[in-house]
Amino acid sequence: MKNGSEALPAREAAxxxxxxxxxxxxxxxxARAKAxxxxxxxxxxxxxxxxxxxxxxxxxxxxxxDARIGSSCTICGTVHEVxxxxxxPRLSLTEITLTDATGTLMVxxxxxxxxxxxxxxxxxxxxxxxxxFDYGFKRMTNPFLEAVGDGGREGVxxxxxxxxxxxxxxxxxxxxxxxxxxxxxxxxxxxxxxxLELRRKYRLMSRQAAWASIHFPQSMDEVRDAxxxxxxxxxxxxxxxxxxxxxxxxxxAEPVAHVVDGPRMQALAxxxxxxxxxxxxxxxxxxxxxxxxxxVANHLLLGDVGTGKTAVAVHALAAAADSGxxxxxMAPTEVLARQHAEGLAPLLEGAGLRFALLTGSTxxxxxxxxxxxxxxxxxxxLIGTHALLEPDVAPARMTLAIIDEQQRFGxxxxxxxxAKGPAPDALFLTATPIPRSLALALFGNFSLSYLRHxxxxxxxxxxxxxxxxxxxxxxxxxxxxxxxxxQAYVVCPLIGVGAEARxxxxxxxxxxEDEEAFHPRVAIxxxxxxxxxxxxxxxxxxxxxxxxIFGEHQVDLLHGQMSPAEKQAAMxxxxxxxxxVLVATTVIEVGVDVPNATVMVIQDADxxxxxxxxxxxxxxxxxxxxxxxxxxxxxxxxxALTRLKAMETTDDGYELATYDLSLRREGDIVGNRQSGASxxxxxxxxxxxxxxxxxxxxxxxxxDADPGLREPAHRALAREVRLQFGRGHGAxxx
Numbered sequence: 001m002k003n004g005s006e007a008l009p010a011r012e013a014a015x016x017x018x019x020x021x022x023x024x025x026x027x028x029x030x031a032r033a034k035a036x037x038x039x040x041x042x043x044x045x046x047x048x049x050x051x052x053x054x055x056x057x058x059x060x061x062x063x064x065x066d067a068r069i070g071s072s073c074t075i076c077g078t079v080h081e082v083x084x085x086x087x088x089p090r091l092s093l094t095e096i097t098l099t100d101a102t103g104t105l106m107v108x109x110x111x112x113x114x115x116x117x118x119x120x121x122x123x124x125x126x127x128x129x130x131x132x133f134d135y136g137f138k139r140m141t142n143p144f145l146e147a148v149g150d151g152g153r154e155g156v157x158x159x160x161x162x163x164x165x166x167x168x169x170x171x172x173x174x175x176x177x178x179x180x181x182x183x184x185x186x187x188x189x190x191x192x193x194x195x196l197e198l199r200r201k202y203r204l205m206s207r208q209a210a211w212a213s214i215h216f217p218q219s220m221d222e223v224r225d226a227x228x229x230x231x232x233x234x235x236x237x238x239x240x241x242x243x244x245x246x247x248x249x250x251x252x253a254e255p256v257a258h259v260v261d262g263p264r265m266q267a268l269a270x271x272x273x274x275x276x277x278x279x280x281x282x283x284x285x286x287x288x289x290x291x292x293x294x295x296v297a298n299h300l301l302l303g304d305v306g307t308g309k310t311a312v313a314v315h316a317l318a319a320a321a322d323s324g325x326x327x328x329x330m331a332p333t334e335v336l337a338r339q340h341a342e343g344l345a346p347l348l349e350g351a352g353l354r355f356a357l358l359t360g361s362t363x364x365x366x367x368x369x370x371x372x373x374x375x376x377x378x379x380x381x382l383i384g385t386h387a388l389l390e391p392d393v394a395p396a397r398m399t400l401a402i403i404d405e406q407q408r409f410g411x412x413x414x415x416x417x418x419a420k421g422p423a424p425d426a427l428f429l430t431a432t433p434i435p436r437s438l439a440l441a442l443f444g445n446f447s448l449s450y451l452r453h454x455x456x457x458x459x460x461x462x463x464x465x466x467x468x469x470x471x472x473x474x475x476x477x478x479x480x481x482x483x484x485x486x487q488a489y490v491v492c493p494l495i496g497v498g499a500e501a502r503x504x505x506x507x508x509x510x511x512x513e514d515e516e517a518f519h520p521r522v523a524i525x526x527x528x529x530x531x532x533x534x535x536x537x538x539x540x541x542x543x544x545x546x547x548x549i550f551g552e553h554q555v556d557l558l559h560g561q562m563s564p565a566e567k568q569a570a571m572x573x574x575x576x577x578x579x580x581v582l583v584a585t586t587v588i589e590v591g592v593d594v595p596n597a598t599v600m601v602i603q604d605a606d607x608x609x610x611x612x613x614x615x616x617x618x619x620x621x622x623x624x625x626x627x628x629x630x631x632x633x634x635x636x637x638x639x640a641l642t643r644l645k646a647m648e649t650t651d652d653g654y655e656l657a658t659y660d661l662s663l664r665r666e667g668d669i670v671g672n673r674q675s676g677a678s679x680x681x682x683x684x685x686x687x688x689x690x691x692x693x694x695x696x697x698x699x700x701x702x703x704d705a706d707p708g709l710r711e712p713a714h715r716a717l718a719r720e721v722r723l724q725f726g727r728g729h730g731a732x733x734x
C-alpha cells in the first residue's frame with residue numbers, strides 16, 4: 001500500500017484531470033461532446049457536477065389500481081403492446097400498454113418513435129409521471145420511462161434508485177448516466193478541497209463519496225447526505241470568493257476610519273424633526289460602526305418600502321464631512337435624485353453640510369459651479385444620477401459613496417463611482433426585500449442592516465385582488481378617493497400598443513432583468529413576467545380613463561421613455577395636485593413620494609413579481625391617509641391567483657420574498673447574472689438558511705486566520721476558488 005507522499009502525485013493528477021476536456025471521458029465522441037457543450041459542459045468536472053434533477057425510487061412504487069388520478073407516482077409493469085401512430089405528417093405518437101397484477105396503464109409518448117423499436121412485449125418497465133383518466137383507462141403522457149430488470153438498459157435492477165439527469169435529444173438520460181459514471185471513474189482519487197476540520201465539524205462525507213452518492217445512490221438518505229456536503233462546499237467557495245474579491249479591490253489602499261461623533265453628526269441629531277425608531281437607530285449604529293472601522297466598509301442597508309432608509313443614510317454623510325471627506329450619493333432616476341436633494345436639504349443644511357444636485361438636465365453654469373466646488377473640496381455632498389460617473393466629476397477627497405437602489409446599476413457603473421476615491425467606504429441602499437439567507441449568499445462581502453417596519457405614523461394600506469371583469473370595483477374606489485380630494489395611480493406594464501408594444505414588452509423584460517443584475521428574478525420576477533400579449537398599455541389606458549372613467553378629473557401619463565424634463569414635469573404636476581390620476585409604468589416603483597395619493601390600481605398584476613408589486617404599492621398609504629391597492633388580473637391560472645392572494649394577507653416585503661422563493665425550483669432560486677451565483681446548483685436559500693450562515697462564518701474565520709489561503713492545508717481550497725470564479729490559474733500548489 002502506498003503511503004501518503006507516494007499517493008499524492010496520483011491524487012494531484014486525478015485532480016488536474018477534472019479540468020481536462022470532456023472528450024477525455026470514455027464514451028464522449030465528438031458529436032456527444034458538441035451535444036454536451038450545448039448544455040454548458042466542456043470539462044470532466046462539468047460532467048461530474050451535472051447533478052440529477054430528480055430520482056425514480058423503484059423501491060417505492062405504486063400499483064396501477066392504487067395510483068390516484070391527478071397524482072404523480074412511479075409504476076412498474078410489463079409491456080403488453082406497443083403501437084407507433086402518426087396522426088399528423090410531422091407528429092409521431094408511441095402508445096404503450098403497460099400491465100401489472102392490478103390493472104392496465106396506457107402510456108402515450110409524443111415524438112419518441114424510437115421507443116417502438118426499443119420496447120418489446122414482456123419487458124419490465126418503470127414509468128414516473130402524472131396519472132390521468134381518459135377513455136376508460138388510467139394514463140400517463142410523456143412520463144419518464146426506464147426499462148428495468150434483467151433486460152433493462154444500463155443494468156438497472158428493480159428496487160434501485162434511478163437518477164434522472166438533465167438530458168437532450170442527442171444525449172438520452174440513459175446515455176447521460178453512463179457518461180457521468182465514466183466521469184466519476186476519473187475522479188475517484190481527487191483531492192478533497194474542504195479542510196479536514198470542517199468535514200469533522202459538520203460530519204460531512206468526502207467529496208468523492210458525495211459525488212458517487214448524489215449520482216448513483218442506494219437510498220434517498222444517501223442523496224440528502226451527499227447534497228448537504230456538496231451544497232456546503234458550493235456556499236463556502238462562493239463566500240470565500242466574495243470576501244477575497246473585496247480584499248483584492250482594496251489591497252494597497254489606505255482605508256478611512258470615519259469619525260462618527262463629530263460636530264456635524266451632533267448638529268444632524270439636533271436637526272432631525274423626528275426621533276428614529278428603535279430599528280432605524282440600530283441600523284444607524286451598525287452603519288456607523290462599519291464606517292468607523294479601520295478597513296473599507298461595504299455596507300448594504302435593506303429597507304422595506306417606506307421604512308426610512310434615507311433617514312439612516314444621512315448619518316453617513318455627516319460622518320464623511322466630520323472626517324474631512326466628501327460623499328457622492330447616486331440615484332437611478334432624476335426624479336428620485338431630485339427628491340433626495342429636496343428631502344435631505346433641511347437636514348444637510350441643519351448639519352452644516354454643503355451640497356449640490358447634478359443630473360443630466362442640470363444647466364451648464366450650475367454644473368460647472370458644482371464640479372469646481374467638488375474639485376476644490378468646498379462641497380461635502382454631491383447628489384446625482386448617472387451624471388456622477390462622468391470623468392470630470394472629480395472630488396478632492398471622496399471617502400464615501402452611497403448608491404440608492406443599487407440593483408439598478410451595473411457592476412461596472414458601481415465600480416466607476418467607487419474609483420473616484422482611493423479607498424472609499426460604500427453604502428448601498430435597496431428597497432428590494434431580500435431574506436437574510438439570500439442576502440448572505442449573494443453579498444457575502446457586505447455587512448448588512450435591515451429595516452423591516454415603517455414609522456408608526458404611517459397608517460398603511462389594504463390590498464385586494466380583482467378579476468378583470470370586476471375592475472369597476474377598483475375604479476369606484478379611485479373615484480371615491482378623488483371626490484375626497486385625494487389622488488390615484490394606475491400602473492400598467494407597457495407603454496404603447498400593437499407591434500410597438502410587443503417590442504416594448506421585450507425591452508421591458510430586458511430592463512427588468514438588467515435592474516436585477518445583483519438579484520436576478522429572485523423574489524422579483526419570474527420567467528413569465530411581462531410577456532408580450534394582451535397587456536394593457538399605459539397610453540391607451542390614460543386616454544380611456546380620461547374620456548370614459550374620470551372625465552371630470554385630470555389624468556396624466558408618466559413612463560420611462562419620456563425625457564427627464566417631461567418626467568419631472570409630470571411628477572411635479574402630480575405632487576402639486578394639478579393631476580388627479582397618474583397613469584404610469586413601473587418608473588414610479590421606487591422613491592416617488594406623494595402622500596396625497598391613496599389609491600393604486602395595477603393592471604395585469606400577474607405579469608409582475610411579488611416584490612415589484614410590493615414596491616409599487618408602497619407609493620400609497622405612506623402618510624396619515626390609508627391606502628388602497630387593487631391588483632387586477634385576467635389570469636385563469638390558479639397558481640398565479642394564489643400568488644397574488646399572498647399580497648392580501650401580508651404587508652411584509654420579506655415575508656413575501658420568502659414565500660416567492662418557496663414557490664421556485666431550486667435551480668431558479670439563484671440565477672446566473674450575479675457573479676458566482678450560477679455555482680449554487682444545490683442550494684435552496686429557504687431551506688438552507690442555517691447552512692448559509694455557517695458557510696459565511698467559516699469563510700470569514702478561514703480568511704482571518706490565513707489571508708489568501710496560502711497554508712498547505714488550504715491550497716486545494718484556494719485552487720477551487722480560483723477555478724470556480726476565474727481567479728488566476730489553477731495550479732494546485734499556487
